[in-house]
Amino acid sequence: MSELLVAEGQVVTVNYTLRGDDGEVLDASTVEDPMAYLHGADNIVPGLEKALEGKAVGYKGKVTVSPEDGYGERDEDDEPNAIPRKAFPPDMEIEAGMTFMAEGPNDEHAPIWVIGVEGDKVIVDSQHPLAGRTLHFEVEVLGIRAASEEELAHGHPHGPGGHHDH
Numbered sequence: 001m002s003e004l005l006v007a008e009g010q011v012v013t014v015n016y017t018l019r020g021d022d023g024e025v026l027d028a029s030t031v032e033d034p035m036a037y038l039h040g041a042d043n044i045v046p047g048l049e050k051a052l053e054g055k056a057v058g059y060k061g062k063v064t065v066s067p068e069d070g071y072g073e074r075d076e077d078d079e080p081n082a083i084p085r086k087a088f089p090p091d092m093e094i095e096a097g098m099t100f101m102a103e104g105p106n107d108e109h110a111p112i113w114v115i116g117v118e119g120d121k122v123i124v125d126s127q128h129p130l131a132g133r134t135l136h137f138e139v140e141v142l143g144i145r146a147a148s149e150e151e152l153a154h155g156h157p158h159g160p161g162g163h164h165d166h
């Protein structure tokens with residue numbers, strides 16, 4: 001049997017630390033609570049996905065991802081908006097960092113990110129908080145397995161480290 005390598009249709013479990021240009025930690029997983037993603041399904045930024053292609057369990061490396069291969073360039077003309085608090089579910093605690101799907105006038109859905117709460121207004125941005133940033137990942141591949149039919153159909157992994165919201 002040949003060694004399993006990171007490829008399309010594999011669920012890959014990684015432990016990672018993401019830093020900005022200044023070395024500040026922007027996001028991180030832990031060995032106890034790693035991240036699982038479905039390779040080839042746009043679960044992670046393209047630059048990191050490309051760098052992990054063909055790697056085996058035990059791979060450890062540093063990956064620098066440009067905004068273009070990360071969360072996109074930042075459009076400085078597209079400024080954050082204030083939305084009334086009452087537009088959100090009343091029993092939900094709204095905090096910076098949360099993501100919602102906003103419905104447009106033609107029934108289209110687009111993600112919005114909460115960047116703050118000011119009184120009865122929620123400040124949201126239609127751009128990812130890390131848009132325009134160069135991303136510096138330290139990443140280790142902890143596991144690789146074939147995705148189930150259901151995971152392939154959903155486009156994301158289930159189980160530990162995967163999606164738990166359905």
Ligand code: ZN
Pocket residue numbers: 151154156157158163166
């Ligand atoms: Zn699912």
